[in-house]
Amino acid sequence: xxxxxxxxxxxxxxxxxxxxGAAAILSAGIGSFAIAIFAIAxxxxxxxxxxxxxxxxxxxxxxxxxxxxxxxxxxxxxxxxRWRKRTVSLGRINIIAPGLLGLSLLLTFPPIGDxx
Amino acid sequence: xxxxxxxxxxxxxxxxxxxLYLLAGSGAMVALYRRNLTDSSSQSAPGGxxxxxxxxxxxxxxxWLTVLTGTYIIYPWYRATPPAGSTNLAAFPRALLLSxxxxxxxxxxxxxxxxxxxxxxxxxxxxxAFIAIKYAGDLRYHLQLRNALRGFVVISLLAAGxxxxxxxxxxxxxxxxxxxxxxxxxxxxK
Numbered sequence: 001x002x003x004x005x006x007x008x009x010x011x012x013x014x015x016x017x018x019x020x021g022a023a024a025i026l027s028a029g030i031g032s033f034a035i036a037i038f039a040i041a042x043x044x045x046x047x048x049x050x051x052x053x054x055x056x057x058x059x060x061x062x063x064x065x066x067x068x069x070x071x072x073x074x075x076x077x078x079x080x081x082r083w084r085k086r087t088v089s090l091g092r093i094n095i096i097a098p099g100l101l102g103l104s105l106l107l108t109f110p111p112i113g114d115x116x
Numbered sequence: 117x118x119x120x121x122x123x124x125x126x127x128x129x130x131x132x133x134x135x136l137y138l139l140a141g142s143g144a145m146v147a148l149y150r151r152n153l154t155d156s157s158s159q160s161a162p163g164g165x166x167x168x169x170x171x172x173x174x175x176x177x178x179x180w181l182t183v184l185t186g187t188y189i190i191y192p193w194y195r196a197t198p199p200a201g202s203t204n205l206a207a208f209p210r211a212l213l214l215s216x217x218x219x220x221x222x223x224x225x226x227x228x229x230x231x232x233x234x235x236x237x238x239x240x241x242x243x244x245a246f247i248a249i250k251y252a253g254d255l256r257y258h259l260q261l262r263n264a265l266r267g268f269v270v271i272s273l274l275a276a277g278x279x280x281x282x283x284x285x286x287x288x289x290x291x292x293x294x295x296x297x298x299x300x301x302x303x304x305x306k
Contacts, residue, residue: 021261028243032236039232057192090260108232
């Protein structure tokens with residue numbers, strides 16, 4: 001019995017905290033959602049559209065996607081830095097991140113994106 | 117039998133990187149399902165965790181190659197503006213699609229959705245690869261991380277499927293053609 005307890009305690013001690021995973025999940029949701037938001041913003045405003053032209057042959061798509069990828073990476077780095085040694089509650093993150101991912105699928109669909 | 121450099125790039129982008137990603141995606145689902153079966157009861161097969169991480173990392177590389185070739189090599193050819201007064205729009209797929217009511221929505225809905233939704237794929241699958249590599253065997257202790265991993269792989273496949281479908285249909289209605297001609301098999305003209 002005492003050996004079993006000792007083994008369980010040893011196993012618990014070496015489990016990697018879920019913080020880094022939580023940071024990756026939430027930032028992926030935010031990055032995906034940013035693609036949809038930037039696409040809608042560029043579609044609605046000529047000023048924003050011009051702002052997103054990072055590479056002329058590709059047009060605003062270059063800026064929308066580069067900005068979203070940068071936002072994703074920065075968010076990931078910051079969250080990972082803050083959570084890497086912690087065990088965080090994944091319940092809410094596992095609802096918010098896939099929700100943002102699902103919303104980005106819907107909002108990039110032009111008939112829905114055009115509603116805004 | 118010949119094709120152009122632009123059509124070669126669309127082949128590399130769609131039939132190469134993109135289709136390979138979709139094929140690999142079904143394999144990833146099987147691997148994740150099998151991984152889940154062993155999670156609660158026992159250790160996974162030796163090397164299995166490492167294999168899953170490498171497999172998802174290869175998928176992530178494929179997805180990045182797909183979106184980068186699509187956005188920065190093929191898309192500029194697709195959206196090129198024809199010179200004023202042009203009547204032959206074959207070299208300008210976007211203009212060709214928009215010129216006819218029957219094909220207009222392939223651009224307005226198909227391309228507009230594809231060009232953005234495709235970028236969700238590398239973000240989602242890079243995250244999945246990171247978790248699989250970082251946690252490897254420890255994933256068996258993290259049910260919620262495993263659930264997120266599976267969810268993001270499924271959504272990345274859905275997004276890749278949407279992009280792939282519209283890519284194929286757009287290329288069917290207005291193929292990206294032009295550039296140098298590459299002759300595979302030629303016939304002597306008598």
